[in-house]
Amino acid sequence: MDRNAILSGYVTSFSSYSSSDARPTVEKVLKFSGNNFDIRKRADIKREVVVFKLLNGTTDYRLDDEKPSELNQRFQALVYIEQPDSHSLKDTIYDRALEISDQLFDWATTTSAPTINSDLYTVTVTGVDSIEERDGYLSTTVNFQSIIKIS
Numbered sequence: 616m617d618r619n620a621i622l623s624g625y626v627t628s629f630s631s632y633s634s635s636d637a638r639p640t641v642e643k644v645l646k647f648s649g650n651n652f653d654i655r656k657r658a659d660i661k662r663e664v665v666v667f668k669l670l671n672g673t674t675d676y677r678l679d680d681e682k683p684s685e686l687n688q689r690f691q692a693l694v695y696i697e698q699p700d701s702h703s704l705k706d707t708i709y710d711r712a713l714e715i716s717d718q719l720f721d722w723a724t725t726t727s728a729p730t731i732n733s734d735l736y737t738v739t740v741t742g743v744d745s746i747e748e749r750d751g752y753l754s755t756t757v758n759f760q761s762i763i764k765i766s
Contacts, residue, residue, distance in 0.1 A: 617734075618669060618688070621763065622646050624732040625667045625690065632722040638714055641665050647693070665715065666693040674765070685736065686763040692719050696753045712746045712753050719757040728761065736762040 623646065630644040647668035669690045674683035694715050696708055720740050728735035737760075744756040 621732045621734065622667055622669055628726055628731045629722050632726060633718060636718060638718055641715060663696045668693060683765055686765055688761045688763050690759050692757045694755045698752050708753055709746060712755050716743050716755055716757055723759055734764045736764060
């Protein structure tokens with residue numbers, strides 16, 4: 616089990632799903648490496664980005680087993696959308712944030728976990744946060760959980 620390979624699998628799978636979906640394709644899909652400030656400073660991110668980030672994980676520890684057989688891994692997709700200067704476009708940007716959240720939800724419910732990575736048993740949506748206005752952008756978070764086979 617390579618968690619970095621699994622994170623890359625999430626990125627590749629969602630990018631592919633987004634480009635084949637009827638809704639507009641998400642401009643950038645990235646892996647998390649750093650903090651939110653690093654993401655906002657990146658010059659190649661123009662309008663919108665989805666960043667996949669691993670969180671904590673727990674194992675199915677059993678008293679008689681030598682080692683656990685699976686890992687319950689929490690992860691999230693951070694959605695950032697640049698906020699326009701025009702007040703008239705604000706509703707459009709909110710709608711786009713909701714659309715990307717829906718797209719992430721649909722990806723997780725329609726994509727078979729083993730197609731993302733052979734070590735994945737499941738991918739489940741566990742929650743969607745509210746949309747927040749920040750300085751120059753809107754953000755929201757979609758939370759997930761995967762069960763990963765430990766080999």
